Amino acid sequence: FVESNANVRRALAFPVAFVSSSNWLAQAIYVATKLRVPDALADGPLTVAELAEIVGADPGALGRLVRSLAGQGPIPGLFVEVFDSPFGGLPLPAPPTPFPFPWQPASPPEELKRKYALTPLGAMLREDGVDSIRPWTLFSGEELGRGWDGLLHAVRTGSPAFGKAQGGDTADLDFWEYMERFPDAGATFDSSMQALSAYAVSTGEAANQYDWAAGNPNFTVVDVGGGTGALIASILSANTKARGILFDQEQVIAGASSVLCEAGVDRRTELVSGSFFDQGLIPTEEDVYVMKNIIHDWDDHSSVQILRRVAEAMRPDSRLVLLEVVRSARAGYEPWNMDFADFYDLNMLVTVGGKERSRAEWQALLDAAGLQLTEISGTTFAGSLCAIEAQLGSTTQ
Numbered sequence: 035f036v037e038s039n040a041n042v043r044r045a046l047a048f049p050v051a052f053v054s055s056s057n058w059l060a061q062a063i064y065v066a067t068k069l070r071v072p073d074a075l076a077d078g079p080l081t082v083a084e085l086a087e088i089v090g091a092d093p094g095a096l097g098r099l100v101r102s103l104a105g106q107g108p109i110p111g112l113f114v115e116v117f118d119s120p121f122g123g124l125p126l127p128a129p130p131t132p133f134p135f136p137w138q139p140a141s142p143p144e145e146l147k148r149k150y151a152l153t154p155l156g157a158m159l160r161e162d163g164v165d166s167i168r169p170w171t172l173f174s175g176e177e178l179g180r181g182w183d184g185l186l187h188a189v190r191t192g193s194p195a196f197g198k199a200q201g202g203d204t205a206d207l208d209f210w211e212y213m214e215r216f217p218d219a220g221a222t223f224d225s226s227m228q229a230l231s232a233y234a235v236s237t238g239e240a241a242n243q244y245d246w247a248a249g250n251p252n253f254t255v256v257d258v259g260g261g262t263g264a265l266i267a268s269i270l271s272a273n274t275k276a277r278g279i280l281f282d283q284e285q286v287i288a289g290a291s292s293v294l295c296e297a298g299v300d301r302r303t304e305l306v307s308g309s310f311f312d313q314g315l316i317p318t319e320e321d322v323y324v325m326k327n328i329i330h331d332w333d334d335h336s337s338v339q340i341l342r343r344v345a346e347a348m349r350p351d352s353r354l355v356l357l358e359v360v361r362s363a364r365a366g367y368e369p370w371n372m373d374f375a376d377f378y379d380l381n382m383l384v385t386v387g388g389k390e391r392s393r394a395e396w397q398a399l400l401d402a403a404g405l406q407l408t409e410i411s412g413t414t415f416a417g418s419l420c421a422i423e424a425q426l427g428s429t430t431q
Contacts, residue, residue: 168229
């Protein structure tokens with residue numbers, strides 16, 4: 035059908051080519067963020083020449099970069115070109131219409147005199163912006179972006195080649211070893227996870243909707259692999275009589291104090307260091323155990339090991355809550371189903387060798403660890419997090 039119809043090929047060629055080169059857009063956003071262009075525009079519009087002097091870039095090249103990110107067709111941009119208004123006051127963007135309008139600005143004769151302002155999208159990338167996603171954008175453009183160069187190897191072998199994809203003498207390093215060897219990269223990764231976690235916790239997803247107390251307002255929750263404490267801070271802030279235990283590697287929880295103090299829950303949170311692979315280190319006999327985006331980092335064998343360590347620490351009436359993506363069980367192509375989890379799944383493959391799982395896969399994993407799936411709440415739309423609740427199975431009680 036396609037081969038025999040030139041009109042069909044012409045209609046399909048551009049969309050396929052555009053999507054195939056979408057890394058251009060990702061790199062352009064990364065470079066603008068790295069150069070702190072959104073920060074430079076935070077106080078008002080600037081010409082390209084003024085902007086280049088502030089961020090330390092070649093004026094001509096920077097103008098081309100900013101112009102490419104100033105909106106394309108129906109896609110809004112990080113920046114918008116503005117023009118002096120005939121009515122006075124602040125510069126205005128051009129009227130968004132292809133039809134005649136009483137005021138039509140004339141483009142400056144020189145590219146370096148074009149003036150740009152920051153849009154709400156661009157403001158999300160400011161370094162000092164509230165809940166900025168700049169750290170994630172930097173990580174995506176650097177280590178993570180290079181990691182995706184290993185997708186071909188991962189698909190052929192079933193194993194990631196994250197260290198090899200970074201280049202240099204890091205071929206033998208896995209993701210975690212790489213982050214440990216290069217502290218700056220590790221810090222960027224931690225910051226990127228914290229930036230995304232702030233949105234995951236604040237947008238009414240499964241973590242906020244789940245009933246942590248379950249009738250017991252004085253419960254204790256253990257956040258296993260809880261990082262610097264963003265999640266446990268959110269849970270304790272919403273449950274003022276609860277107590278928390280943050281469990282993670284010593285070098286990780288060292289950065290938790292500021293997060294917990296800012297949330298006002300530091301006095302109700304105990305810090306315990308250790309590895310969730312080691313037997314007997316996870317705090318025992320508590321009410322609730324939570325793990326957010328931990329199990330998807332690991333293959334099935336390692337995941338079962340981790341879950342068994344948690345199960346060993348639980349009481350018969352303890353609950354384990356996994357805040358994870360649940361891939362939809364769609365059959366074939368469903369145009370109404372935006373399951374970004376498929377791409378999250380590939381991201382796990384190329385970075386750490388983990389995976390995103392369907393409900394059936396979660397059930398099998400929990401069964402293998404001696405746990406019983408009791409409930410999954412939340413939505414699978416667009417790869418949102420769900421609350422996967424489990425308790426000890428009858429054979430482990």
